[in-house]
Amino acid sequence: MNDTKTDAETTGIDICVQHAREILASQLAIIKDKGYDFAPQFRQMTIQLYLLGVMWRRGESLSLSTNARDHAFAALQAMLISDGMSKKQAQQRIVFLKNMSRTEDGVDAHALTMGYKAEPNDDSLALVFDGYRDEIRVSGSLWRFYERGKKIMFIGGAAAAFVTVWAVTIFLPKTDGIDVLAAGLLAATLVVIPTFLIGLLIYKSKIKKSELTSSPPP
Structure with a gap:
């Protein structure tokens, strides 16, 4: 059965x-x-x-x-x-x-x-x-913008951290390892956070523009 x-x-x-x-x-x-x-x-x-x-x-x-x-x-x-x-x-x-x-x-x-x-x-x-x-939240253009933003934050942050660690190691050889790491993280943060904030502002402006375009006239 x-x-x-x-x-x-x-x-x-x-x-x-x-x-x-x-x-x-x-x-x-x-x-x-x-x-x-x-x-x-x-x-x-x-x-x-x-x-x-x-x-x-x-x-x-x-x-x-x-x-x-x-x-x-x-x-x-x-x-x-x-x-x-x-x-x-x-x-x-x-x-x-x-x-x-x-x-x-x-x-x-x-x-x-x-x-x-x-x-x-x-x-x-x-x-x-x-x-x-006409819904910007699900548009391919916004998705591509988001994907590019992630790459910029990742690559830019990693590059900034690498350059900072390299520079501190070369020019300040007596710096402790934890301080070198902290400097690299700080450099990465200084790239990632502004990029994120700029991306967020652009995203909000796109959403606002879409809402104004789709809203009926008074």
């Missing part, structure tokens, strides 16, 4: 995954030339929530022993693993998606809802992304 149940659940997962891949392929073909520029993390999360909706609806048409919504999460986890993600990473991703699948009011996320309603070759995924075109 248990073997039969396990086989049925496995078959159900395979069916949902295959259906999700077919729907996704048709949707990606539609959004390919849309020119979307989103942060990779946001794009990935949105597509995964969308696929959860697709699998949820497909699961409702099967004879499942579990809730179709819960089954969709199991199917997506299997899909992530088959795409190369480790089991541990997939489990962590599913926990994250479960938290993101509902709003604070307990309503299903928009991407999930649109996935549930999706039909092959419709524009449901494009409609989801269209709603975020």
Whole structure:
């Protein structure tokens, strides 16, 4: 009996995954030339929530022993693993998606809802992304700015620390090792903190500009 149940659940997962891949392929073909520029993390999360909706609806048409919504999460986890993600990473991703699948009011996320309603070759995924075109917080440009800022802080801080330690060692050879280390850390801090503050100011200005642009006129 248990073997039969396990086989049925496995078959159900395979069916949902295959259906999700077919729907996704048709949707990606539609959004390919849309020119979307989103942060990779946001794009990935949105597509995964969308696929959860697709699998949820497909699961409702099967004879499942579990809730179709819960089954969709199991199917997506299997899909992530088959795409190369480790089991541990997939489990962590599913926990994250479960938290993101509902709003604070307990309503299903928009991407999930649109996935549930999706039909092959419709524009449901494009409609989801269209709603975020002008949202600077999830834009690819802001993500690239953030990534560049991290590199500048890391490389600049490391370079400042190295040069300072080298200079102190050469010109002040009698300096204690702990003092040399402290000088290097101070030099790195003097690079990292201003860079961080400048980046934060630019980020806030971008957000403020986006809010002013998107707010309706009085």
